[in-house]
Amino acid sequence: MFTRTDLDMLLAHDEAPALTFTLPTHTAGREVRQDPVRLRNLAGDALGQLTNRGMRRPDAERLLEPVTALLRDDEFWRHQDRSLAVFVAEGVSRVFRVPLELEERVVVGQGFDVLPLLPLLAEDAPFLVLTVSAGDARLHQASRFDLREVEDAPIPRGVSQISAETDYQNTLHANPAVRHAGRRDVAVGAAKTHNFGETPEEQRKAQLVEYLHRVAAGVDEYMGSNRVALVLAAQPEVRGNLLALGRFQHHPVVELDVNPDALEGPDLQRRAYEAVRPLLSRERDEKIEHFKSLFNDASPKSTGKLEGAIKAACYAQVDTLLVRRGARMWGRYDQDNDQVIVHGDAREGDEDLVGRAAKETLRHGGRVFFVDDDHFRSGQVVGAILRFEQPKP
Structure with missing residues (x-):
């Protein structure tokens, strides 16, 4: 799972050369064999760019060694998601399996190209799904695109686990060797037995509460402390008891009224995402409306120009950057002369200016959201809400 911590680590590296590889991958089938071949081709492209920029070939090959190691790892390619993202620089090597369809490309520049992964932290952000019934409890990592069980989640797998402990205690208490070992042992055993109830119904309720506590x-x-949304999928009795325990106060919780034992895989993922989607997109929608209000009133606390957004972002002025989904603009930002040069096509030494605006916004504590075309005017690729008024030229 790609997290904000991962993003911050990538943003902290702002040196050249930094290499970003992205490519769509396959989870099964004969096409799986194509994936390492395509990464090898991208690595060859990166090698050419590095040597063309003056790097000695042995040094470039050493820099690319983490990628070369992946090409030799047959087991790695058997466990893929929809795409792969690889970030390599001097002293840095990070690999992410991504549940998004990413473009096949390599970018060699100053700092990493994090823009393709940002949807994972916005309305397509990951969330957790907790399915709980008396018979079983499972925790899943989920997103708009997939659902995977957390195999090592520290939770009991059903109230039967608590019942087994109760049965063991009752057997222990009935053993004469234990029962007559001393008054203190009898008192402790009696207290434990009483905690689970005197009657079968009391015992059932007590075991259920203990199970939900765990x-x-x-x-x-x-x-x-990771503030991630949680979808709680359970029937009313279980859901109510679990929420009444007062846990999850610091995490947004969405309730899903289902019998989790009757839902599997794609159905659970679809129902959970439908339930949590308004929560994930709420902040983005509020920011869109705020930007439109400022921009339509010609407020100096907003800009709809890429040039203005880049300059403001580099000087920590951008509170929120709205990016047209799929937008890329190539050129250069000469920060010494405070000049933005935009090209129609990528040229030698160019960078993605939309990505630059996004990276600088994030580095200075701002937020970035992806926005559909119908929220922008013709030709507009970004919209920025500024922390303070931008001086007029």
Whole structure:
């Protein structure tokens, strides 16, 4: 899962050369064999760019060694998602399997090209799905595109696990060797037995509450301080008891009223994403409306020009950057002369200016959201909400 921590690490590296490889991959079938071949071709392209820029070939090959190692790893290619993103620089090597359809390309520049992965932290952000019934509890990592169970989640797998502990305690308490070992042992055993209830119904309820306590504690442990949305898929009794425990206060929770034992794979992913989507897109929609209000009023706290957005972002002025989905503009930003030069096609030494605006916004604590075409005017590729008024030229 690509997280904000991963993004911050990539943004912290702002030196050249930094290499970003992206390519669509396959999860199964004969096409899987094509994926390493295509990465090898991209690595060859990167080698050519590096040597053309004056790097000695042995040094370029050494820089590309993490990519070469992936090409030799047959097991790695058997476990892919929809795309692969590889980031390589001096002292840096990060690989991400991505549930997005990414463009096949290599970018050699100053700092990494993080723009393709940003949708994973916006309305397509990852979230968690917790399915709980008396019979089972499972935690899943999910997104708009996929759903995968967290195999090592620290949660019990059903109330039967608690029942087994109760049965063990009852057997232990019935053992004469234990029962007559001393009054203190009898008192402790009696207290434990009483905690699970005197009657079968009391015992069932007590075991259910204990089970849900452990589920909640395990999910809290797994989530930690990562403020990620959680979809709680359960029937009313289980859901109500779990939420009443007071856990998950620091995480947005969306309830899904289903019998989780009757949902699997794609159905669960689809239902969970439909439930959480308004929460994931709410902030973006609010920012779009705010930008439109400022821009339509010609407010100096907004700009709809790429040149203005880049300059503002580099000087930590951008609070929110709205990016037209799929937009790329090639050129250069001469920061010494505060001049933006835009080209129609990529030329030697160019960078993606939309990506530059996004990176600078993120580096200075701003937010970036991807926006559909109908929210922009013709020819507009970005919209920026500024932290303070931009001086007029």
